[in-house]
Amino acid sequence: METLDILIIGGGPIGLACGLAAKKAGLSYVILEKGCLVNSLYNYPLNMTFFSTSERLEIDGIPFMSINAKPTRPEALEYYRRVATSRELHVKLFEEVQTISPNGDTYTVKTPRHTYNARHVVIATGFYDIPNLMNVPGEDLPKVRHYYKDPHFYAMQRVIVVGAHNSAVDAALETWRKGADVTMVIRESGIGSRVKYWVKPDIENRIKEGSIKAHCHSVIKAIRPDEVDISTPDGVVTVENDYVIAMTGYQPNFSFLEKAGxxxxxxxxxxxxxxxxxxxxxxxxxxxxGVVCGGMDTHVWFIENSRDHAEKIIAHVKRNA
Structure with missing residues (x-):
């Protein structure tokens, strides 16, 4: 079995950046991704617009051309696909890593398809796989969604959106514009301060005029097939409901990290x-x-401020070769 210089777990933007840096350094490597290429970005909402400009999402200095001031999800998917194919990166998709085990001076990495041996391992797995649960009765009902994709599905439905940050605000505005009756349940006092600056006035005005209802300092207490109980400062309010979009955030796969040691x-x-x-x-x-470095603080690391992780890693690998 060949011993690779580097095995990279995660085929997102930062995993690709690590692969580019390894290839440039003349190191043998492979990138293993459990889903499709840049799987987390693929699972973003269809109409999502990035907060950053395209040049801040570039990796390895490869230009990211966008027709908009802020690139969209389809543009990002196309950019990273072209990076991977044009640079002929060694990426294996739909191959989930099960275990990482020390083996003398190397590590043995097992997937359902293969066993690999590598001198160095890079974990760039992001945080988008495990939603933060509300832990309330009825959360396991089919009407509860922790991922939001397309607003058309919710047309003419009674929708509750849980949360007050970018994902929740996008879901509330988009489903409302498709004709949904939208109620937001917000734990804090109002819309989050990190919401995209061109979106924040929109959602606040929709709430102010009553087009979108909002309960602040409130949490979901229980979910039933046709209604939801909301604990508010004024007591429990029961709202008729068809779907709950719980944009409560996500977390890294901590059990995978701990299992690896x-x-x-x-x-x-x-x-x-x-x-x-x-x-x-x-x-x-x-x-x-990448983002996995931040633990539960998933708002600390992004593509734009973790691209240099690849350079740091490869520099350290070369110093200790």
Whole structure:
């Protein structure tokens, strides 16, 4: 079995950036992705617009051309696909990593299809796979969705959107514009401060005029097939309802990290242990890259501010070769 210099887990933008850096350095590598190419971006809402400009989403200096000031999900999918194909990156899709095990000076990585051996492992798995649950009765009903894709599905339906940040605001506005009766349930005092600046006035005006109803300082208490109980400052309010779109955020696969042997902080943030100068974890020659570095603080790392993780990792690998 060939021993690779680097095995990269995750075929998102940062995983691709690590592959580009490894190839440029003349290192043998493979990128393993459990889903399609840039799987997390693929699962974003169909009409999503990025907060960043296209040049801040570029990797390895490859130009990202967009017809809009802010690129859209389809443009990003096309860009990263062209990067992977034009640079002939060694990517294996729909191959989920099951285990990472130390094997002397190397690591054995197993998937349902193959067993790999690598001197270094990079984990760039993102955070979009496991939703943060509300842990309320009825959350397991089919009407409850933790992922939002297309507003047309909710046309003429009674929709509750849980949350007050970008994903929730986009879902509320888009489904309302398709004719849904929308109610927002917001834990905080109002719309989040990090909501895209060109969207925030829109949602706040829709709430102010009453087109979209909003319960602030409120949480879902129980969900039933035709209605939902909302705990508000004025007591429990029962609302007739067809669908609940719970935009409560997501978290990294902590069990995968722990199973591999990566230490996590003992508090609720679950920060993984790594050296910010090299991205190396407590496991020798095992690195983290991208959003997974932030633990539960998934708003800290993005494509635009974690692209240099690839350069740090490859520089450290070369120094210790």
């Amino acid at each position: 990566i230490e996590l902080s003992k508090d609720e943030k679950k920060y993984p242990a790594y050296n910010p100068d090299t991205m190396e974890t407590n496991l020798p020659r095992v690195y983290l890259a």
